[in-house]
Every structure is written in structure tokens, then in C-alpha cells.
Amino acid sequence: xxxxxxREKFLKxxxxxxxxxxxxxxxxxxSSSLLPTDPSVLFTTAGMQQFKDxxxxxxxxxxxxxSLNTVSIQKSMRTSDIDEVGDESHLTFFEMLGNFSFGGxxxxxxxxxxxxxxxxxxxxxIDCVSVFGGEDNISADDExxxxxxxxxxxxxxxRMGRSDNFWGPTGDEGPCGPTTEIYVNxxxxxxxxxxxxxCNKDKSLTKLEKPGIDTGMGLERLAMVVQGKKxxxxxxxxxxxxxxTPSDLDIKIKRIxxxxxxxxxxxxxxxxxxxxxxxxYVLRRLMRRVINHLSGSDTTLTxxxxxxxxxxxxxxxxxxxxxxxxxxxxxxKEKFDKTLRHGLKELERxxxxxxQSAFRLYESFGLPFEIIKDVAGEKAKSLTxxxxxxxxxxHQEKSRAxxxxxxxxxxxxxxxxxxxxxxxxxxxxxxxxxxxxQPNQKSDLGEIGTENEEELKKAxxxxxxxxxxxxxxxxxxxxxxxxxxSDITPERLRFDFTFSRKVTPEEIKQVEDLVNEAIQKDYPVxxxxxxxxxxIKSGAMAFFKLKYPPRVNVYSVGDFSKELCGGxxxxxxxxxxxxxxTKEEAVSAGVRRIRATVD
Numbered sequence: 001x002x003x004x005x006x007r008e009k010f011l012k013x014x015x016x017x018x019x020x021x022x023x024x025x026x027x028x029x030x031s032s033s034l035l036p037t038d039p040s041v042l043f044t045t046a047g048m049q050q051f052k053d054x055x056x057x058x059x060x061x062x063x064x065x066x067s068l069n070t071v072s073i074q075k076s077m078r079t080s081d082i083d084e085v086g087d088e089s090h091l092t093f094f095e096m097l098g099n100f101s102f103g104g105x106x107x108x109x110x111x112x113x114x115x116x117x118x119x120x121x122x123x124x125x126i127d128c129v130s131v132f133g134g135e136d137n138i139s140a141d142d143e144x145x146x147x148x149x150x151x152x153x154x155x156x157x158x159r160m161g162r163s164d165n166f167w168g169p170t171g172d173e174g175p176c177g178p179t180t181e182i183y184v185n186x187x188x189x190x191x192x193x194x195x196x197x198x199c200n201k202d203k204s205l206t207k208l209e210k211p212g213i214d215t216g217m218g219l220e221r222l223a224m225v226v227q228g229k230k231x232x233x234x235x236x237x238x239x240x241x242x243x244x245t246p247s248d249l250d251i252k253i254k255r256i257x258x259x260x261x262x263x264x265x266x267x268x269x270x271x272x273x274x275x276x277x278x279x280x281y282v283l284r285r286l287m288r289r290v291i292n293h294l295s296g297s298d299t300t301l302t303x304x305x306x307x308x309x310x311x312x313x314x315x316x317x318x319x320x321x322x323x324x325x326x327x328x329x330x331x332x333k334e335k336f337d338k339t340l341r342h343g344l345k346e347l348e349r350x351x352x353x354x355x356q357s358a359f360r361l362y363e364s365f366g367l368p369f370e371i372i373k374d375v376a377g378e379k380a381k382s383l384t385x386x387x388x389x390x391x392x393x394x395h396q397e398k399s400r401a402x403x404x405x406x407x408x409x410x411x412x413x414x415x416x417x418x419x420x421x422x423x424x425x426x427x428x429x430x431x432x433x434x435x436x437x438q439p440n441q442k443s444d445l446g447e448i449g450t451e452n453e454e455e456l457k458k459a460x461x462x463x464x465x466x467x468x469x470x471x472x473x474x475x476x477x478x479x480x481x482x483x484x485x486s487d488i489t490p491e492r493l494r495f496d497f498t499f500s501r502k503v504t505p506e507e508i509k510q511v512e513d514l515v516n517e518a519i520q521k522d523y524p525v526x527x528x529x530x531x532x533x534x535x536i537k538s539g540a541m542a543f544f545k546l547k548y549p550p551r552v553n554v555y556s557v558g559d560f561s562k563e564l565c566g567g568x569x570x571x572x573x574x575x576x577x578x579x580x581x582t583k584e585e586a587v588s589a590g591v592r593r594i595r596a597t598v599d
Contacts, residue, residue, distance in 0.1 A: 103212060173200055362388075
């Protein structure tokens with residue numbers, strides 16, 4: 001049975017299940033983007049992520065789908081186990097088969113559907129199942145065990161603790177609950193979650209008004225057991241890619257290349273581009289690891305790999321484009337090849353690689369932890385991810401202190417969370433030996449990195465201009481517009497914003513004119529400190545991806561703009577000069593980007 005046939009069988013099976021008594025038939029919902037709307041996570045990590053609001057009642061499934069039940073095959077990405085990729089089961093990108101119910105049906109139907117699909121549709125024998133055995137004042141799931149026994153009295157049911165059989169939430173908070181897991185050929189292939197609770201940010205649990213079903217079954221694992229393979233890399237999802245990797249490479253490296261190339265392809269297809277922060281940085285890490293492992297190979301090899309990925313997945317995901325994948329990968333390779341050679345030469349000179357020397361290689365040459373660990377071998381046997389990350393945290397704290405001093409105590413907001421702001425490699429200027437040695441500092445409007453007074457003044461003008469640009473976009477395009485990220489250098493500003501359609505040239509001109517009109521009015525720029533709650537009530541705009549402290553600074557540009565911000569700013573809007581929008585483009589589904597300069 002091919003992966004395409006498995007997909008078809010899964011969707012067909014569930015679209016025929018359900019009726020008036022259980023909330024309706026399962027509606028097939030397309031995969032959402034790998035880039036989630038939830039700001040607390042970098043990627044979509046599970047099928048239920050796009051459905052979170054339906055479990056809590058914030059969204060109405062019957063209105064949106066015509067049913068309380070859905071089924072999907074969701075693109076997913078997890079990097080928490082990236083150091084384990086190369087064994088027989090760990091991946092970064094994967095696909096999750098799932099069926100969901102938002103108050104339509106409950107445990108009996110969910111377990112019955114899962115049993116029927118595995119044993120009858122797939123023709124597999126279930127080894128055993130597990131259920132939640134109770135822990136932390138949460139009762140054992142006796143009901144699920146009884147349902148399994150009623151379906152098959154001979155089935156082995158294991159009781160497990162919270163770490164094994166209690167799932168969720170995705171992100172900082174959300175639906176969660178006990179699970180039952182299904183094992184076939186010694187592999188856990190399906191996780192059926194009974195969302196009974198809402199996990200709050202303080203990790204306390206609140207009962208959901210209407211419990212729901214959330215299931216997840218990895219397509220790669222299911223294909224492995226259905227196709228009778230020993231590991232996921234022998235399935236028809238991976239074997240054609242795996243065969244293209246150089247035969248003289250270690251099997252672990254071949255698996256890393258296969259996995260990372262697939263992840264790169266899907267991230268690029270979602271609009272992510274390599275950069276020094278957030279999703280773009282993860283993409284860069286994956287790309288550079290592949291580049292390193294294929295450094296001695298013909299450059300057309302990666303072209304063949306991406307073409308094969310598109311051949312395998314193109315029918316299911318038509319937005320995959322071979323030419324785009326090759327262009328973006330080659331562009332990153334060209335940028336990294338030179339610094340990689342220098343970094344590897346430096347690495348060769350070291351007799352031992354500890355956390356300090358590893359971080360120096362990273363800071364000077366942009367070598368990610370994974371490449372250092374892969375290449376150094378025995379030299380880095382004592383190097384751990386934890387020790388490396390600790391060096392970075394200390395570096396980050398030092399940089400933040402320097403930023404606060406530089407900007408006069410404005411208190412730039414920096415989120416050092418592992419998922420939200422990954423390690424930032426050195427900038428291109430630092431790689432070229434520029435005198436600008438201070439690392440970029442993340443503020444709530446992006447990054448400003450400079451020690452030159454004139455450059456700092458220019459960046460400050462651009463920073464304030466970003467406030468006016470945000471306000472103007474909302475005035476011209478409507479309140480659908482929200483900031484989705486920004487980046488500021490002494491030469492230009494880049495502003496990302498949410499918007500569902502293409503912006504016309506006429507609208508861009510209107511936005512530019514409105515910004516310059518506000519500049520010419522020479523509004524005073526004022527700062528007021530208040531509680532975060534009061535700031536939001538006052539109408540101040542906030543960047544949804546940031547976690548703000550209890551007390552915040554609110555900067556107003558006359559009555560034209562009002563935002564939570566850490567600074568720095570000009571004192572009057574006329575100091576900005578004249579703004580010129582140089583480019584407007586789409587960067588991903590529902591997100592657009594403006595580049596602009598001031599003179």
C-alpha cells in the first residue's frame with residue numbers, strides 16, 4: 001500500500017463516518033501552514049493546532065464546517081528532537097493523520113473508529129493499547145479501558161502515567177487531556193486524546209464546557225508498519241530520497257540529509273526564508289547542515305533531491321516548486337560556503353571542542369551546534385547542547401545589559417525563550433570583520449545593531465517611522481492589519497504585517513503619503529509608563545508575538561500613533577525626514593512585507 005493510498009483510505013474512511021447523532025460526518029479540512037497563528041510556538045506541531053478555538057467555543061465548527069467533526073492530514077514540524085535525527089524514528093518534518101470532534105462524539109466512537117481503521121482498513125493486528133492510569137489528582141481513565149475490552153476482550157491494556165498518556169497543550173496554553181495509544185509491531189502509531197481540560201498558563205487545569213476528540217497518527221510510522229519496513233527511511237516516503245544520497249556516507253548522515261532536505265522544502269513552500277531569527281533561523285540551521293554533509297558532492301545532487309521530493313509530494317502539496325527550492329538552497333549555499341571553509345579549518349586546529357570553543361566557532365563563523373558536533377567527532381565528545389546554550393544565554397544577558405545602557409534605560413524587550421527566539425548567528429557585517437561588534441538587539445520592533453552614533457540616529461528615525469507606517473497601514477487597509485515582525489538597520493526598515501490580499505500600488509502610495517503627512521505635522525513623541533492592562537485598554541497597539549512585563553512604556557506620536565515599545569525614538573516626527581516605500585511583497589500566506597528608507 002503506497003503512502004498515497006494510505007492518505008486516500010484515511011480521508012475516505014472518516015468522511016463516511018458520523019451522522020446526526022454524533023454531530024455530522026467528518027469534513028475534510030486541508031492542512032494549515034507550518035507557520036501557526038499561535039505566537040507561543042514557532043511551528044505547527046500537531047493536527048489539532050488549527051482547531052484549538054473550536055474546543056474552547058471561541059469558534060463555531062457547525063458554522064464553519066457544517067459539522068462538529070473534521071479530518072485532516074496536517075504538515076507538522078518539531079525541532080525539540082533535532083539532535084536525535086539520524087536514528088530510525090526521529091524526524092523534524094512529518095505529517096499527522098487526525099480526526100477531530102468538537103462536542104460531537106466521545107470516547108466510545110473515537111476508540112471504535114481507530115480500532116476499525118487499523119484492523120479492517122489497514123489489515124494490521126494491534127499489539128496492545130495504553131490508557132491513562134491516573135496521577136496528580138486526575139482520575140484513571142477506566143472508561144477507555146472498558147471500551148477497549150468490550151471491542152476485544154483479549155486485548156492487552158496497559159495503564160501509564162501522565163508523562164506517557166496525558167497530552168497537551170500545544171503552546172503556552174490550550175486544550176489537553178488523557179490519551180489512549182495504539183501499538184502495532186512494537187511501534188506506537190496512534191494517539192487518541194480526550195480533551196477534557198484547558199491547561200492555563202500557570203499549568204492549572206480547568207474543565208472544558210464541551211469535551212472533544214483530538215487524534216494524531218504519524219503517516220511515516222503508519223507507512224512503515226503497513227509496508228512491512230524496518231524503519232521509516234525504507235518507506236516510499238523516504239527511500240527514493242535516501243537512494244540519492246552519496247553511498248559512501250554513514251547511514252546516520254544519509255538519514256539527516258533526507259530528513260532535513262524534506263523539511264527545507266516544506267518550510268520554503270510555506271514562505272519561510274533563511275534568516276537570523278525565528279523560523280528563518282531554524283531553516284538556515286537545516287540548510288547549513290545539509291550543505292556541510294554534501295560539501296564534497298556535485299552541486300546538482302541537491303537539485304535531484306529536491307526534484308524527487310516534489311515528485312513524491314507534489315500531488316498532495318501542489319505549492320511545492322522545484323525551481324524555487326533549488327534557487328533558495330543554492331543562494332544560501334553560496335553565502336555559507338566561504339565561511340564554512342574557514343570555520344572548518346579553525347575547527348581542525350583545535351585538539352578539543354568544549355562549550356567555550358564551540359560558541360566561539362558559532363559566533364565567528366556561523367557554525368551551528370549540529371555542524372560542530374557532526375564534524376568534530378571525538379574532539380567534541382564532551383560537548384553538550386545544554387553547555388552550548390548556557391554560553392549563549394550568558395552572551396545574551398551581557399548583550400541585553402549593553403543595549404539597555406546604550407538606549408538610555410529604555411529597556412528593550414528581549415524574549416530569550418528557547419522556542420521564540422533561537423540563537424542568532426553573527427551578522428554578515430560581523431563576518432566581514434566590520435567594526436560593528438555589538439550583536440543585534442531584539443526590541444519589540446525588531447533588531448537594531450550598531451555602535452556608531454550616526455548610524456544609531458538613522459536607525460532611531462527608522463524605528464519611529466515604523467510606528468507611523470503601522471498606523472497608516474491600519475488607517476488605509478483596515479484593522480485586519482497587525483504587526484507580524486520587523487527588522488531595522490541604519491539603512492532601511494522592514495515591516496511585516498498581516499493582510500489577506502495583495503496591496504495595490506495605489507494603496508501603497510496612499511500609505512506612504514499618509515506617513516509623510518504625519519511627519520510634516522511634526523507631532524511630539526511622548527512616552528508614558530503604565531500597567532500592561534491599562535496600556536491595552538487605552539488603545540495602544542502591541543506586538544502579539546512578544547511577552548510584555550507588568551509595567552510597559554507606551555509611545556505616542558501625537559494622536560496619530562500609540563504603541564507599546566522599548567525605544568529608541570525621535571522627539572518630534574519631523575526629525576524622521578521623508579519616508580520612501582521601496583518594495584511591498586508577500587512573504588507567506590496572509591503575511592506581507594514592506595521595505596522603506598528615510599532621507
